[in-house]
Amino acid sequence: MEINREINNGVYTIFLKGKLDTLSSPMLDSEVTKIEHDITKVVLNLSGCDYISSSGLRSILILAKKMEGNGELVITEPNDYVREVFEMTGFSELLNIN
Numbered sequence: 001m002e003i004n005r006e007i008n009n010g011v012y013t014i015f016l017k018g019k020l021d022t023l024s025s026p027m028l029d030s031e032v033t034k035i036e037h038d039i040t041k042v043v044l045n046l047s048g049c050d051y052i053s054s055s056g057l058r059s060i061l062i063l064a065k066k067m068e069g070n071g072e073l074v075i076t077e078p079n080d081y082v083r084e085v086f087e088m089t090g091f092s093e094l095l096n097i098n
Contacts (some may be wrong), residue, residue: 002048003031011041017048020056028059032066040071047077052085064095074098 001024002017012035020028035042042063046052060075067073075097078086086092 001027003027010039011043012039013043013045015045019051020049021053022055025055025059032063042067042073044075045077046075046082049082052082057089
């Protein structure tokens with residue numbers, strides 16, 4: 001998996017490319033630790049993410065908990081497969097997914 005980030009006007013955007021699974025989720029966890037407290041919004045762009053496992057869902061949940069009360073998490077552009085995983089697991093009810 002490849003992770004790129006962009007910080008612009010208090011918005012921290014994380015772009016994922018590849019599979020978010022057991023092997024790659026620690027990379028996202030590490031990225032989450034880099035988010036400073038002054039960040040008011042995190043956008044997790046999944047347009048390049050073609051697979052997500054339970055480990056990947058756990059990493060997204062960690063990110064959501066970090067932002068809870070501190071700002072907003074928005075998940076954008078999941079493909080049909082990833083969107084279906086969110087729906088089957090109930091994450092679509094918990095997260096702001098566009």
